[in-house]
Amino acid sequence: MTTLQSRQDTGxxxxxxxxDEEALSRRALSGERAAWDALIARHQRRVVVSLLARGxxxxxxxxxxxxxxxxxxxxxxxxxxTELRLPALALAQAAFLAADDARxxxxxxxxxxxxxxxxxxxxxxxxxxxxxxxxxxxxxxxARDALEQVSPGARNVxxxxxxxxxxxxxxxxxxxxxxxQRVRQIxxxxxxxxxxxxEEEQP
Amino acid sequence: MTAPTPHLxxxxxxxxxxxxLPPEACAELEAHTLTCEPCARLLQEEALLxxxxxxxxxxxxxDAVVVRPARWHRPAxxxxxxxxxxxxxxxxxxxxxxxxSPSVTPVEAPVLAAREPEEAPRDIVVxxxxxxxxxxxxRSASARGLLVYHPGGQGEVPRYDASSGLxxxxxxxxxxxx
Ligand SMILES: [Zn+2]
Numbered sequence: 001m002t003t004l005q006s007r008q009d010t011g012x013x014x015x016x017x018x019x020d021e022e023a024l025s026r027r028a029l030s031g032e033r034a035a036w037d038a039l040i041a042r043h044q045r046r047v048v049v050s051l052l053a054r055g056x057x058x059x060x061x062x063x064x065x066x067x068x069x070x071x072x073x074x075x076x077x078x079x080x081x082t083e084l085r086l087p088a089l090a091l092a093q094a095a096f097l098a099a100d101d102a103r104x105x106x107x108x109x110x111x112x113x114x115x116x117x118x119x120x121x122x123x124x125x126x127x128x129x130x131x132x133x134x135x136x137x138x139x140x141x142x143a144r145d146a147l148e149q150v151s152p153g154a155r156n157v158x159x160x161x162x163x164x165x166x167x168x169x170x171x172x173x174x175x176x177x178x179x180x181q182r183v184r185q186i187x188x189x190x191x192x193x194x195x196x197x198x199e200e201e202q203p
Numbered sequence: 204m205t206a207p208t209p210h211l212x213x214x215x216x217x218x219x220x221x222x223x224l225p226p227e228a229c230a231e232l233e234a235h236t237l238t239c240e241p242c243a244r245l246l247q248e249e250a251l252l253x254x255x256x257x258x259x260x261x262x263x264x265x266d267a268v269v270v271r272p273a274r275w276h277r278p279a280x281x282x283x284x285x286x287x288x289x290x291x292x293x294x295x296x297x298x299x300x301x302x303x304s305p306s307v308t309p310v311e312a313p314v315l316a317a318r319e320p321e322e323a324p325r326d327i328v329v330x331x332x333x334x335x336x337x338x339x340x341x342r343s344a345s346a347r348g349l350l351v352y353h354p355g356g357q358g359e360v361p362r363y364d365a366s367s368g369l370x371x372x373x374x375x376x377x378x379x380x381x
Contacts, residue, residue, distance in 0.1 A: 045222045046257075052250035057243065058233045134255045135262075143259045162260035169222070184223050191217065194259060195252055 016175075017165040018042065025084040029076060040069050043087040043166045047094050053134075054098055064101065068094040087166045139198050146197035150190055157183055158190040208235040211242040216249045 021042075027035035047068060051061035068090055075081050135143065147155055153176065160172045161183065169187075173180045208231050218224050219232050236243040 045220075049220055049250045049253050052246055053254040055247045058236050058246065133258070134251065135258045139255075140259060140262055144263065147259075147263065158256075159260050159263060162257050163263075164257055164261045184218075184221050187221060188214075188217055191252070191256060194256055198252070198255060 018167055018171050029081060029084050036073055039086055042168060043090055046087045046166055047090050050091050051094055051098055056098060064094055064097050067097055142197040142200055143194050146193045154186045154190055157186045161187055211245050216246055220249055220253050
């Protein structure tokens with residue numbers, strides 16, 4: 001049985017996580033349910049969105065997200081979790097379940113039986129579930145150009161909110177001294193600019 | 204069976220993905236996408252864009268957006284500052300009219316001016332290099348009358364509304380809806 005090791009972000013500046021993220025992770029690893037609940041609340045939306053992006057229906061996305069957390073908690077209870085790095089671990093687990101779901105649906109459509117897949121019970125190594133690239137190099141370059149046009153304040157809000165640490169909007173707001181509503185407004189504005197940049201004529 | 208719900212708009216879908224809609228509105232939007240294929244596609248497109256934004260943010264080096272006042276610039280220190288940024292605390296300064304004397308740096312460790320904006324930006328984000336010097340850095344900045352936000356942040360963790368729904372049973376009973 002493999003133990004879980006999440007990928008180290010090497011060669012990159014530390015991303016700002018919520019101030020209590022590390023403490024919560026430690027408590028969750030020791031089995032404290034309240035800590036799990038707080039972490040789940042913080043990272044739930046990101047996991048659901050990642051499943052929606054795969055074209056999974058919203059009801060199934062929510063079920064898979066719940067199953068994701070249930071499995072992580074189960075793994076922790078079995079002593080299989082040595083490190084809890086969220087949201088990366090939950091995203092990897094959800095992607096794994098989604099892929100498994102799709103495989104299962106295909107098998108059902110072929111021979112009408114549902115096979116029990118022992119691999120579903122196994123923990124996921126996020127380092128192994130290769131992350132699918134969603135943005136091409138050209139798109140990334142255009143997106144960076146577009147980000148250059150944004151005010152430093154707005155860019156900072158965008159990076160704080162979206163850089164993968166699951167920093168809550170309330171926490172972003174508090175760090176930059178703006179209201180949550182204003183933070184979301186800024187995020188929508190940056191999003192529109194980046195949408196345009198991504199959609200520019202494809203080669 | 205129930206009254207028809209409105210189609211999704213892009214704005215509303217964005218709000219939904221941002222977590223800005225109240226629970227009833229979320230439920231309505233979600234229910235609608237289960238019966239309306241075009242809206243389900245719109246939701247997927249917007250969710251995919253959201254994922255792309257995460258990827259862009261993750262691929263954007265933090266150093267490239269940390270702008271420090273030119274007066275704090277010490278050119279010899281590029282490499283050291285790149286390391287120092289890893290443990291940085293952020294503060295936000297309003298550059299308008301502050302008079303920082305060039306002879307005094309607010310921090311002991313070197314600070315890198317990673318990007319010089321053409322025109323004066325509205326806000327400038329500066330980094331205090333590490334925990335050891337952070338307090339001194341913050342004090343110096345305040346002493347100069349600069350607007351400083353505490354790097355730790357005081358935000359509340361939003362209430363968790365999904366925990367009651369977290370069950371470990373009957374989660375895999377349905378076939379995929381792909
Ligand atoms: Zn519709």
